[in-house]
Amino acid sequence: MRPVTGCIMAYNEEDRIGDALDSLAFCSERVVVDSHSSDRTREIARGHGARVIERDWPGHIEQMNFVIDQARSDWVLCVDADERVTAEMRRSVIEALSSDDSADGFWVNRRNIYLGRWVRHGGWYPDRKIRLFRRSRGRYGGVNPHAVVCMAPEARTSSLHGDLEHLPYRSLEEQIETLNYYTTITAGEMVLQAKSGFRLRQLLAPPGRFVKMFVLQRGFLDGWRGFLLPQLLRRYGPFVASLLLAVVWALWHLPIDIRSGFLVTGPGAVLIRIIWTIPVTIIFTWFYIRSGGNLLVALFLHTSINILSDLGFSQYERTALFLFVLLAIAAILISAASTTFRIAGKYQSKDD
Numbered sequence: 579m580r581p582v583t584g585c586i587m588a589y590n591e592e593d594r595i596g597d598a599l600d601s602l603a604f605c606s607e608r609v610v611v612d613s614h615s616s617d618r619t620r621e622i623a624r625g626h627g628a629r630v631i632e633r634d635w636p637g638h639i640e641q642m643n644f645v646i647d648q649a650r651s652d653w654v655l656c657v658d659a660d661e662r663v664t665a666e667m668r669r670s671v672i673e674a675l676s677s678d679d680s681a682d683g684f685w686v687n688r689r690n691i692y693l694g695r696w697v698r699h700g701g702w703y704p705d706r707k708i709r710l711f712r713r714s715r716g717r718y719g720g721v722n723p724h725a726v727v728c729m730a731p732e733a734r735t736s737s738l739h740g741d742l743e744h745l746p747y748r749s750l751e752e753q754i755e756t757l758n759y760y761t762t763i764t765a766g767e768m769v770l771q772a773k774s775g776f777r778l779r780q781l782l783a784p785p786g787r788f789v790k791m792f793v794l795q796r797g798f799l800d801g802w803r804g805f806l807l808p809q810l811l812r813r814y815g816p817f818v819a820s821l822l823l824a825v826v827w828a829l830w831h832l833p834i835d836i837r838s839g840f841l842v843t844g845p846g847a848v849l850i851r852i853i854w855t856i857p858v859t860i861i862f863t864w865f866y867i868r869s870g871g872n873l874l875v876a877l878f879l880h881t882s883i884n885i886l887s888d889l890g891f892s893q894y895e896r897t898a899l900f901l902f903v904l905l906a907i908a909a910i911l912i913s914a915a916s917t918t919f920r921i922a923g924k925y926q927s928k929d930d
Contacts, residue, residue, distance in 0.1 A: 700797025
């Protein structure tokens with residue numbers, strides 16, 4: 579078998595780096611480039627026989643190209659800390675590097691394990707990636723934070739058998755945090771490339787993506803995971819749109835729901851609804867445009883909330899729901915403001 583270097587970049591992956599390196603045990607060497615982890619990532623990596631290099635974080639594409647540059651062999655097998663080379667894929671890699679195959683890179687199917695279960699539909703499998711390639715014929719490119727292997731025009735590619743197992747998120751909370759981090763990077767790239775932050779496509783694409791993934795690509799066969807993934811795939815706009823639409827509805831109907839006789843009818847009711855609803859509607863519209871908004875899901879939740887009273891919810895339960903949604907909106911607003919200030923501060927400091 580021709581020599582191959584297993585390559586990983588990592589940051590605070592003490593609970594996952596060991597399994598990733600164990601799946602690369604057949605490689606001639608293993609290299610881990612760590613971005614100053616505050617946990618035991620480097621210690622564990624060295625304990626599993628990896629050569630560890632500590633380096634500042636320059637960006638996903640730049641860091642991955644640095645990782646492959648540290649390899650002693652021309653062939654590299656690149657995986658993330660949350661990925662595992664399965665036994666069948668390992669046999670296929672060994673076979674490919676032991677044969678006279680003239681390919682310069684190999685595609686592999688990635689098996690995404692989302693919150694404990696393999697997602698087979700909705701376009702999530704096969705999630706084909708080039709991970710085994712000759713570094714003299716391939717480099718990482720794309721747009722941060724999405725690094726992809728770009729092969730030379732004259733390079734030839736083939737396919738491996740078996741899957742690369744991917745365990746992307748430990749929890750739903752981590753997914754939201756990761757997406758928030760990625761969208762911050764994406765916004766920065768758009769600023770650097772002088773691209774507009776809003777296009778008509780952003781309004782039309784999310785509903786179309788949902789229909790494509792959930793219906794046409796049979797994401798519904800994966801249950802709630804198949805429903806959730808299209809929503810969180812792009813900037814979690816559907817959640818923002820849905821929650822804000824729910825608040826608009828709750829604010830408009832709250833005076834009627836509270837059966838104390840206070841502002842139930844007459845001009846006072848109209849006035850209080852206008853005072854409550856207009857600013858929230860403005861906020862909703864702004865978030866809806868900025869997030870790309872998913873009209874289908876927003877209308878789904880809106881309809882669901884409208885029939886709560888028909889299902890027997892009391893005025894107190896509806897009021898509790900309103901307060902819960904209001905708190906959720908407050909959290910979203912705080913998160914959005916924090917992200918905006920971070921981006922503004924980052925590029926203001928560059929201008930200075």
